[in-house]
Amino acid sequence: MYISETRIVVRYAETDKMGIVHHSNYFIWFEAGRTDFIKGSNISYSEMEENGILIPLAESNCKYIIGAKYEDELIIKTWVKQLTPVKVEFNYSVIRENDQKEIAKGSTLHVFVNNDFKIINLKKVNKEIFNKLESLI
Template identity: 75%
Template sequence: MYINETKIIVRYVETDKMGIVHHSNYYVYFEEARTQFIKKSGMSYSDMEQSGIMFPLVESSCKYIQGAKYEDELLIKTWIKELTPVKAEFNYSVIREKDQKEIAKGSTLHAFVDNDFKIVNLKKKHTEIFEKLQSLI
């Protein structure tokens, strides 16, 4: 299984009044990590869209273990937990680099759809994209 690592440095704007990263920012971190993960397959998310495939989020979750703070360096580990011809589930582990503690973990579930938002069997309609994603499992 391939695990991609994306480094994020917490910006001041991402923190709340308590000085902790606001919970909503973890989904932004997940998106950045997922984008970098997909690029490791040799294509970008934009390449998928230009091929007529969109990848909407249909479900997400995040468990917050400890808070991150301004200028913390975070490592987002990303991997595909499940890949089928019609969906992909990504998992994420957020590690604070200075102490190597897992501070959050989450998942996102995405469907493969066409421009009309109809489910697409990626393995049948866009074999090359499916194979690139499958190569990362």
């Protein structure tokens, strides 16, 4: 199973008055991890879009374990939990690099659609892209 690793350094603007990262930033980091994961399959989001394949978000969740702080160096580990011809679910683990503690974990569920936002069967529409994703599981 392929697991991508995205490195993030917490910026001051990402923290709140309590000095911890605001919860909304984790979803931005998940997106960064997901983008790196897709690149690991030798395709990119823009390439998928050029082929008329979009993967909008259908569900997201995050469990916050320990608050990240300014200048923490983080690793966002990303992998596919489930892939079907119509949807893909990504899992994420946010690791604080200096002590290797998992500080958050989450998942996002995406549906494959065309430019008209109609659900498609990716395996039928573009078997090559489906196979590249499947090879990483």
